[in-house]
Structure formats: C-alpha cells, structure tokens
Amino acid sequence: MIAAAREAGELTLGHFKHFRDLEIGVKGPGDFVSDADRESEQLIRRRLLSRYPDWSLTGEEFDPVEGTDPEYRFLVDPIDGTTNFIYGQHYTITIALRRGRETLCGLVYNPVADEMFTAIKGGGAFLDGERLHVSRSTDVGLMAVGTGLPTPNLSLFPGAYERLGAIRAPIGAVRIVGSAANSCAYVACGRLTGYFEETGFGDTAAGILLVEEAGGIVTDWWGRGPEIYEKTGALIVANPATHAYLLDQLRDVPRKDPA
Template identity: 45%
Template sequence: MVHSANLNVMMKTARRAGRALLKDFGEVENLQVSTKGPGDFVSRADRNAETLIREALMEARPTYGFLGEEGSEIEGQDPTRRWIVDPLDGTTNYLHGMPHWAISIALEHKGDVTIGVIYDPVKDEMFFAEKGSGAWMNEKRLRVSGRIRMIESVFATGLPFAGRADLPESLQDLARILPTCAGVRRWGAAALDLAYVAAGRFDGFWERRLHPWDMAAGLVIVREAGGIVEPLDPNGDIMADGAVICAAEPIFEKFAKTIRK
C-alpha cells in the first residue's frame, strides 16, 4: 500500500510515541502524576510523548503549525497547514492500568482535516485515513457498520465527571437512547470511539465538550469509512463547539433524532 509522505511521517511518529508510552505503561504505579483539574490527570509520560511527537513532526515539516493538548499552539510559517495532536487519549485509563488508550495525530489544511492517524499501541492497531483514499486499520480496509435497526446497534459516548455542568444533558441522552438500542459503551477514549465507528465495532458515537485534538483524526477516518459526521447541534460547528455525532448512514437519522430531541 502506497501512502503519502505526510501520512508516512505521521504513522512512523505515532509508532515511536507508542513504544515510549508502552514502557511507562508497564510500570504505571511508578508514574509521576500531577493534576490538571478534577478527574483530569496528566502524567510525565503524556508530556514526554507530546514532546517526542512535536519534535518529530516539526523536524519533518518545519513550516507547519502545531496544536497539542499539553503545550501552547505553535504558529507555522505556512499558515495553511497545522498538526493537531493528542499524545495520549485515554489518560485516565492509562494511569489506572487499563489497556485502552491511543495516540491521535491529524493534519489540517486550510481548516479541513485531510489526514488522520489513531494508534493503539497495546493492540498494535493503526487506524488511518487520507481524504479521498479510504480508511484503514493496519492492512484492512474499513467500512462503517451495515446495521439498519437501532435495537441491534451499540453506541459509544463520553460521560461527564467531577460535577461537570453537562451531566443533566448526558443523563437525558441516556434516558432516550438506552430503550432503543442494544447498549451504550463509555470507554474513556474519544479517538478510539471514533476509530471503532469507522471499523464497524460501534454503530455510532456522540459526545459534548471535546477538544480539537480529541477528534480531529477520528473525523476524517469515520468519513473515509463511509460514516456521516455532523455537529451535535445541527447549526453548530464540530471543532469550535466540541460536540459531535456520527454513525453509519442507514441508522444516522434515527440515532441523531433520538439524541437531539
């Protein structure tokens, strides 16, 4: 399979960061942890991974901008291109020794995400897509689920923690969706939730209060796998509002109507 130069750089960088994170994951009890806010932890491994990714990407493409979770934004000499990176999506899972976390790297061109890479080092699953070239997991072409009945479908979401103000909305969402479907999963890594929709493992996903680095790579991967991706508010903007809903086409309308009521 032939990849673009940028995609090759992204995949190579994700694997390097994955190897570094796996070393610390094996000794999770010894990690030095500080707190960013209630229920939101950041580890030394997280910061080191972002540094590794930033340096590798900036060395390969020194004129591009960079937006990462742990550091301030870097304005590039080329104002049309920007890396968007989450060095460790699923930090809480990582710090609790739960093997469900990933590295997310996206490339934005003129405000549009054109390439996305999500790498799960524990399972060695590399999800990636380049606009117009389809979505893949390792060597396997991805397609969203073909299920057409809500009652047979499994959905994913994120739930607020530590008293976040959107708890009532989330509880209302669950009250509407749970009677209509086969289940809802909350696995704590939005990037992997999106990748799993692209792979047909989840039939749909929705969440509020996300950041660009949580979902940038996943959005292009879902779209290239044939999924529909929209703002949670039909009149909103996904990246600006941080609220997204996506699913396979056969059930998207019913799913979105249920959540948006």
C-alpha cells in the same frame, strides 16, 4: 506521522506497563496528566517539526508552535484517554494534519493492541492497511453506541447525559471506550455503530476523517456541520441509521452555540 505515533507508542507503553507507579498531575476536576503525556507530545513534536519546520502544531500538553507557513497545522493528542492510561486500560495516540479548516489525513494508534487506523481525505480509511467501512446494520435493537461522560461543571450540555437511560433503552448496548479517538476509530471499523460525546476537536479530528472516509455521517447533536462541532465538541459520528437515531434523541438538548 505514522512513524512518530509508533515511536510515541513504544515510549508510552514503557510507562503503561508500570501504570501503578505513575505520578499523576491534576489539570482540573477529572482532567489528569502524567510524564508519559508530556514525553509523548515532545517526541511527536520533534519528529514532525524537524521534517516540516515551517508548519504549525497544536498539542494537548504544551503551547502551540506557530510555523511560518500559516496553511498547515498538526493536531496532536499524545495520549487520548489519559484516565484509561493511568488505570492501565487501552489508550490511543492521535495525529491529524490540517490545511486551513480541512483535515488532509489523520491517524489513531492504539499501542496496547498495536492497531494503526489511518485515513486520507478522499483516499479511504484503513486499519493496518485494510480498507474500513462503517457497520451496515440498520436494526435499532442491534445498535452499539459509544459515549463518554464529561466533567459536569465543564460541560456546555450537562442535560444530555440525563438522557442516557432513554438512549440506551431500545438499543443493543452503550459502551464507554474511554478514548474519544478510539471511539471514532471503532465506528469507522464497525465495532460501534455510532458514538456521541461532548469532547475536544484535537482528540477527534483524525477520528472524524476516519468515519467520513469509512462511509459514516458526522454532525453536531443538532445535525449541523464542522463550523459548530469543532467549537462546542458536541459530536455524533455514526453509520446512517445510528446517526438518525442519535439525532432524534439529542436534537432537543438545549443548544449553546459558541460566540
């Protein structure tokens, strides 16, 4: 997985250096794609499935591949932060390996910064091999919270973002990193104290494991576990103090549970 992500990093950086010349496809309102996304996913598919031909793979740009072994599945976002990418800003490549509903390991790779975040279930979270821990800060005034703004007509919970001003008021800062996977990685290493967004599970599966393995807390906006946030994408990942703060701010957002 690491080798595939590094190779995809090199490939996408080639395009990134000429971001102004990219041809941009529009999948939906505010949802972009470029040749770099597709080439990156194809490369990662080839690398992973030639090594593990019986396993399945779900990526962002193509139909899923169903292997003969129903247990193991790779989740791949070949460029998380496509909008960042096409504007020449930091993006990531993220891959998670799942067995059933359990994420066994995952990575978030930022090719621009050449930072490789990795996590193994029960084995810790790392940045370039160095062990990570979420921020130990409990001071509300120092909290740094990441988020992202969903396309309004695609959002299940548009009301949440009307609270951004109130959420921001007492804390140190709100940041939009522009890649959900990178935002999770930033929580795991303490560059953010927390992150909340309505986002896709394929973008965050590896990042969630990073935060869990770095001692953080992961729930949906109402304090519930994976069976809900994997479907709705209404995610909080944070250190314990920021998690409590965000839960308090978000818990009265009207719920819309998946069928």
